[in-house]
Amino acid sequence: MSYLELRDIHKSYYLGKEEFPVLKGIDLDFNLGEFVSILGESGGGKSTLMNIIGGLDREFQGSVSVDGHKLDHKNEKALDTYRRDTVGYIYQAYNLISHLRVIDNVLISLDMTTLNKEQREKRALDLLKRVGLGEQAHKYPSQLSGGQKQRVAIARALASDPKIVIADEPTGALDAQNTEEVLQLLNEIAEEGRLVITVTHSQSVADAGTRIVHMENGKIDHDEHLRDPYEVANVERLESRLLPASVAYKTAFKHFKFNFWRNFLIVLGTSIGLFAVILFSGLGNGISGYINKQVNDMVNPQVITVSRYQKKSQGSQQQAAAAQQTGATTATSGTASTKTSFSNKQIKRLEQVAHVKQVDKVYTASSVATKYNGHSATISSLTNWTASDTSNTVKYGSKPGKGEVVIDRDSVAKKISSKHWKSLIGKTIKLSYKTLNKDNKMVTVTFKAKVSGISATSNSAGMVSDNYVGGATLATAMKNANVDTTASSLAVKIDHLDNVKAVTKKINQLKTSQKRVYSATSVQSMISTIQTYVKLATDVLAAIASISLVVSALMIIVTMYMSVSSRTKEIGILRALGQSKRDIRRLFISESLIIGVASAILATAIAFIGQAVTNQLLSSVDNYAFVQISLTNVVTTFVIAVVIALLAAFLPARRAAKLNPIDALAAD
Template sequence: MSYLELRDIHKSYYLGKEEFPVLKGIDLNFDLGEFVSILGESGGGKSTLMNIIGGLDRQFQGSVTVNGKRLDHNDEKALDTYRRDTIGYIYQAYNLISHLSVIDNVLIPLDMTTLNKSEREARAMQLLERVGLKEQAHKYPNQLSGGQKQRVAIARALASDPKVIIADEPTGALDAQNTQEVLQILDDIAAEGRLVIAVTHSQSVADAGTRIVHLEDGQIDKDTKLRDAYATDETPRLKSKLLPASVSYKTAYKHFKYNFWRNSLIVLGTAIGLFAVMLFSGLGNGIKGYINKQVNDMVNPQVVSVSRYQKTSKSAAADAQAAPSSSGGASQAGPSAAAGGAATTSTKKVSLTDKQINKLKNLKHVDQVDKVYSASGVTAKYSGKTATISTLQNWNASATTNTIKYGHKPKAGEVLIDKKSVAKTFSKNDYKSLIGKTITLSYKTLNKDNKMVTVKFKAKVAGITSTSNSMGMAFDNYVNTKTLTSAMKANNVDTTASGVAVSVDKLDNVNATTKKMNQLKMNGKRLFTATSVSSIIGTVQTYVDLATNILAAIAAISLVVSALMIIVTMYMSVSARTKEIGILRALGESKKDIRRLFISESLIIGVLSATLATVVAIGGELLTNHLLASIANFAFVQITIGNVVTVFVIALVISLLAAMLPARSAAKLNPIDALSAD
């Protein structure tokens, strides 16, 4: 039994319904150790027969048997394995891959063997040395002569240690000297116990083999033995394996690098869109952070302002006074503490009883409940100078030490005064010297008998406050609670509070606790109106998020353009590399390998685009924050790790989607048609 057997091979081409037979019943046997020349004129079916033997052509009638096993031409994976294991190709046009170096071309089939990296590289260099090109290993095909290119093709054909070498017009483009050298190499290959099949139309080339098969008009008219075949042995040969994914990535990178400037423009275009998305996201983060900081500087975000629930319009006005928007998160005091007729409803209607306050204290997550008092239109006097305090509030849970620039929070008999409206009125150039000094405070209000009285007391300055934010603040002046209530009692002013500041244990529990407070009832009636600053922050941040997302969406339009650029580039790459695809398929790479090659190249573009966008965005972040430092000492652009990860994910998704159709188109190319492409 011969190693390779062809039985009743028929092949026709069709133009419309008209049939053009090319092979008309070919029966041939080939043995290892033979150097068989298939001789014939152009158009006689030589190349078609070669493609059938090489497992490239699947559309024919008849059978091909290899080492006693019939080859299934309907099983594409089996044909891929057959080409990897058994076949090595040498082409008249060399068919080297231009963007790979000489050694990389030889390594293509070696990457589909079980050799490790160092063994593959060593074998590639040995083969190049055998064909006299060791010194040219790191050159590119366009730097070689025709004879050198053919020698590289021979080294590549031998790389995977195949048993069958198919040479298609191996000397057709060579001069006489190179022709003789190549024929000698082919004869040496047959002497190693391989089967060499050379397709040629040259009688002199055919005479160099051990046997000539003459093909005429699709049929064999002569089969002449020139000399005995070479002896064969059972020397173990290399084993093949599927192409590792890492090789596709490396090949894709090499092609990217080979066409660096063209690909760089695509990377730049994609990076611009990604940069815009990242920068706008960072701007949104910064603005939200700035808002949080401004609010937190004014009021403790873990405090909920609570007042009596009222349905009347007058009570609604009282509730509005209790909201953080006018008081920095603390409830207004009852009418007993208000000045100038600030309260117009009765104390019983708006005051909070101890029983009601206890209901708040007993809620889960509540740490502390402070009564809130405030006095309006307060006059402050020191050393013959007078300053007006619009609102003076007791120090309670809603207050924050962030506003205290000098000194400490007020203890018994102490007060905090605002730098701008009070301290500088008393001492413009040396206002800090007021700390420790005693000032006189007074305001007018109604007592329990509904008569206007003046509440007057002295307090030592504990510190000076200053609101550095631009959002403004109603309560910049604070007095110790006991100091204020003592003065109120001394003038028969009711100290029952209409509002309290409720401190919640954790920020995450504020919204849920606020909701529970608003749901508390007594005798079927709602008790409280509770407002938290976190809900206000959340509302503002919703608008910020909306604006940020709109800007990011506008920036995303450029990403659509980038995706189209990648799609067009990939299709152009498939078109330009059609022959390369045919070469890789002929060497044993599968459709999956081809798809992965082009997808890998697209993903490289995506990763580099995201990397460039990240670098530029971070640079833009630093520059923008530096330029805005004169406006406010705050980072208005804050690019987070999450933003970076999001941009990389977007880049990879765009690249993957953009490459899918071109990669699929490349994988579906017929290897024979691909090899014949210009």
């Protein structure tokens, strides 16, 4: 039984409905150790027959059997395995991959064997030394002569240790000396017990083999045995395997490096959109953090402000009317209506709520006159120091204790002593203001307090109090003037920040006689609302910036389609070597992923540089990092880049995998 058997092979091409027969019933047997030359003129069907033998052409009638097993030409995976295990190709046009070094061209076949990395590299070098190119291993094909390129092609064909070596016009582009050397190598290959099949139109080349099969007009018209085949020894051969995914990534990276500057422009264009997204996200983080810091510096986030619950229409209208009639500003909450103030029982109930650590009454005096050493100033709003206040408010000195006061630098301290305002710390000043007493009569509340500190947080809107009196100082003065000391506002301190939200909700749900009593708000809810708006704004900016990512995706798609077009022959070579459609898809997807990941790396680097520059420029506004790029921002950027790369590579990679290997090999 012959090693390779062809039975009744017919092949036709069609132009519309018109049939053009190419092979008209070929029957041939081949044995290992033979060097068979298929001789004939161009157009006689030689190359078509070789494509069928090599498992590249699947559309024909007849059968091909190898070592007693019939090939299933309808099973593409089986043919991939057949080419990977059994067949090695040598082409007239060499068909070396230009962006790979000589040794890498040989390693392509070896990557589909079970040898380890060290063994593969050793075998590749040994094969190159065998064909006289040991010193050229690290050159590129463009740096070799025609004869040298053909020797590389021979080394590649032998790399996977095939039993069948197909040489298509292997000497057609060589001079006489190189032709003789290549023919000698082919004889040596046959002598090793392989089947060498050469397609040629040269009689002198055919005469170098052991057998000549002459084809004319799609038929075998002569089959001549020149000498006996070489003896075949039982030699253990290499085993093949599916191409590992890592090889596709490495090959794609080599192509990326080979065309570095073209690919760099694509990476740069893609990174611009990614950079904008990550920078705007970092800006959102920074602004949110800045707002959080500013608010927390003024108000303790563990404190809840509690007032009496009332419908919007009822408020403090009575109090405002009374103030208008007297021309005075109300000094305490609850002077006009006890419905807006808290009883001791109601305060006690709050103290019993889980996680409540402390409850302070809040008193506020308006238009407070201050006098010291013949100088005076007016405090727009004076509040007793409670758990809600933080030491960050006091820029000079310390927070107020009993009988002490903190005054604002610009609106109070500098007006009392413009040059030596810091010296007011430790001095006792007189404070007074007018308000209504329990009998609804206008009285003056007067008291003295020592300046313990000076704040510097005054704002023109007057919405935040920056003047504080310590302890029960204000309440005592109010009591002495017969002013109602029930509080309309409470500062409720919570034991832990994580419990603030839950306690706020709990207080709002407290009822007496099925009526809601308390209205609780926390600075955390305020911050959350502000941050929601900040996030919305930054997300909108990031979304606008991400429009450029669509352009980036189109750039990658165009690049990948161009890559497929320019590497069509390479695809044919890889398929002929035994790579599957999946391997081809993976190759181009890998290249797109490299572009995507490189873009994300470059975008991240630029974004961090942008962060440093922006924060430096904004340092004059405040010593705070307004741009804060987080790990989440970086990870999100990489995910976006990978998704874009995968989507952009899908269609080009699919097109590459669908290419017919024969058509791909014929591409220019």
